[in-house]
Amino acid sequence: MSTAPWARQARRAFVLPAFLWLGATVAAPLALVAAISLGEATQGAPPFEWGFSFANYALVLEDDIYWGAFLTSARIAGTSTAICLLVGYPMALGIARSPPTRRAFLLFLVVLPFWTSFLVRVYAWLGLLRPTGLINSTLQAVGLIDEPIGLIANAFAVHLGIVYAYLPFMILPIYATLERLDPALVEAAQDLGSKPARTFWRITFPMSVPGMVAGALLVFIPASGEFVIPDLLGGPDTQMIGRVLWLEFFQNRDWPVACAIATMLAALLAGPILAFDRLRVRGT
Amino acid sequence: MNMVRTLSFVPAALGAGFAFVYVPILILVVFSFNESRLVTVWAGFSTRWYAELLGNVRMLEAAGLSLGIAAASACVSTAVGTLAGYALGRLGRFRLRALFTLLLLAPMVLPEVILGLSMLMTYSALDRAIGWPGERGFTAIALAHATYGTAFVAVIVEARLRGLDPALEEAALDLGAGPLQAFARVTLPLLLPAVAAGWLLAFTLSLDDLVIASFVSGPGATTLPMLVYSSVRLGLSPQINALATVMIAIVAVLAYFGTYRAQNRS
Numbered sequence: 003m004s005t006a007p008w009a010r011q012a013r014r015a016f017v018l019p020a021f022l023w024l025g026a027t028v029a030a031p032l033a034l035v036a037a038i039s040l041g042e043a044t045q046g047a048p049p050f051e052w053g054f055s056f057a058n059y060a061l062v063l064e065d066d067i068y069w070g071a072f073l074t075s076a077r078i079a080g081t082s083t084a085i086c087l088l089v090g091y092p093m094a095l096g097i098a099r100s101p102p103t104r105r106a107f108l109l110f111l112v113v114l115p116f117w118t119s120f121l122v123r124v125y126a127w128l129g130l131l132r133p134t135g136l137i138n139s140t141l142q143a144v145g146l147i148d149e150p151i152g153l154i155a156n157a158f159a160v161h162l163g164i165v166y167a168y169l170p171f172m173i174l175p176i177y178a179t180l181e182r183l184d185p186a187l188v189e190a191a192q193d194l195g196s197k198p199a200r201t202f203w204r205i206t207f208p209m210s211v212p213g214m215v216a217g218a219l220l221v222f223i224p225a226s227g228e229f230v231i232p233d234l235l236g237g238p239d240t241q242m243i244g245r246v247l248w249l250e251f252f253q254n255r256d257w258p259v260a261c262a263i264a265t266m267l268a269a270l271l272a273g274p275i276l277a278f279d280r281l282r283v284r285g286t
Numbered sequence: 287m288n289m290v291r292t293l294s295f296v297p298a299a300l301g302a303g304f305a306f307v308y309v310p311i312l313i314l315v316v317f318s319f320n321e322s323r324l325v326t327v328w329a330g331f332s333t334r335w336y337a338e339l340l341g342n343v344r345m346l347e348a349a350g351l352s353l354g355i356a357a358a359s360a361c362v363s364t365a366v367g368t369l370a371g372y373a374l375g376r377l378g379r380f381r382l383r384a385l386f387t388l389l390l391l392a393p394m395v396l397p398e399v400i401l402g403l404s405m406l407m408t409y410s411a412l413d414r415a416i417g418w419p420g421e422r423g424f425t426a427i428a429l430a431h432a433t434y435g436t437a438f439v440a441v442i443v444e445a446r447l448r449g450l451d452p453a454l455e456e457a458a459l460d461l462g463a464g465p466l467q468a469f470a471r472v473t474l475p476l477l478l479p480a481v482a483a484g485w486l487l488a489f490t491l492s493l494d495d496l497v498i499a500s501f502v503s504g505p506g507a508t509t510l511p512m513l514v515y516s517s518v519r520l521g522l523s524p525q526i527n528a529l530a531t532v533m534i535a536i537v538a539v540l541a542y543f544g545t546y547r548a549q550n551r552s
Binding site for chain 1: 294295296297299300303304306307308310311313314317324327366369370372373376377380382386387388389390391392393395396397398399400401403404405407408410411414429432433436464465468469490493494496497500501511514515518519522526527530533534537538540541542
């Protein structure tokens with residue numbers, strides 16, 4: 003009759019299939035990439051030989067095509083994250099302070115683009131920013147400019163694309179912290195004579211820091227490995243590491259170097275990823 | 287009323303933010319109905335690009351392949367992700383929990399180029415060892431996408447579990463239900479909204495993926511995003527605008543029922 007303690011223990015067996023799946027589909031492939039990164043490129047099929055040398059890493063660290071792309075990625079992802087914060091914070095605040103009945107709809111509007119194809123959203127900007135695009139042709143029609151201005155294939159377009167694509171990731175965690183903030187705190191400050199701006203900087207802002215950090219990590223981590231945006235909107239001065247990895251694989255067909263880049267990128271992102279996981283566990 | 291006063295610029299910022307998000311999409315949709323081949327000059331209303339789209343066999347084949355892959359991979363993601371989310375949410379501390387969490391979340395946070403590369407390296411090694419998957423088509427892409435989607439399903443399921451009373455399942459166990467029975471008869475029905483939302487998310491992610499599919503697929507398999515990407519690289523085409531409009535319409539309806547309505551009900 004009393005099978006409960008046994009059953010409670012047996013639930014643990016549920017972990018096993020999931021663990022096996024993760025081992026086969028995540029751990030083994032990543033380990034394989036790390037192993038191939040120590041090998042050497044050849045002409046055969048597959049185009050590499052196993053080995054144990056750090057030559058590919060040395061190449062990545064020596065050639066500025068590679069390490070320069072790491073730096074460019076960090077810089078572009080960092081600046082874009084900051085812009086996302088500046089654009090996203092007031093939006094999150096606006097949603098948190100709107101009537102509860104309207105909040106669900108506003109949140110839906112934030113999330114909807116995230117469900118829409120990433121490629122389509124980048125494509126939408128392509129049509130606006132091109133030399134013959136809508137912005138340039140409109141500016142020329144009203145006579146503000148004579149020649150098309152360079153809106154695309156530069157750092158401006160890449161930043162714009164990243165901010166556009168990743169804005170929901172910034173808004174949602176900030177909104178989550180603002181929503182949980184006890185309105186009584188803000189009311190108390192105002193009853194005691196604090197002006198709205200002062201109340202904001204002294205109470206609301208400091209309490210929303212965890213949401214900002216979570217949002218910043220959620221934008222920075224994927225943006226730094228971005229391929230589509232620098233590929234379609236960027237130019238020679240916005241060579242990001244995700245695109246360099248892509249070219250190394252598809253054009254140079256150098257698997258070991260591509261694997262070395264992937265391993266280094268994963269290692270560099272491990273810090274931000276672990277920081278995010280810690281925040282997630284604390285419930286942000 | 288209005289005890290919590292808003293900083294005066296906040297509503298304006300919200301409006302401007304939404305304009306930034308939606309105006310480009312709106313313009314894209316408007317120009318899908320443009321008569322002219324030029325995507326930037328308005329020449330009158332027309333649905334010719336939709337007609338051309340319907341006649342584009344390659345596009346339709348790619349769409350069919352992508353929908354099939356998305357449905358299959360979403361099912362696998364949902365099955366494994368629900369188990370994994372359950373493990374995180376209900377089983378407390380178990381051995382190697384930190385490793386489990388790390389492996390589970392890695393596909394969600396690592397850049398897609400790394401995931402794509404790692405899956406292809408695995409398929410290539412497997413192919414040499416056991417002769418599978420050979421021509422990397424439907425199954426290979428669907429499995430890679432399932433890997434990607436599992437993490438998202440698990441996170442949604444875990445979040446829902448945190449809001450459910452563990453006593454319900456414990457009661458079933460105390461009353462003599464086996465662990466499988468308690469899970470299937472008590473926990474799973476309660477989790478259903480999260481499981482459904484997870485399936486939809488995994489489906490959408492797969493349908494949208496360019497990078498992983500590009501790495502993994504063999505020469506014979508082209509998904510819809512791969513086709514869109516290669517035609518976008520060649521230049522803008524109103525057909526892509528029309529396709530994008532159809533996709534946006536479908537996604538808006540799915541998202542409305544999947545998130546907005548679901549949230550409002552619960």
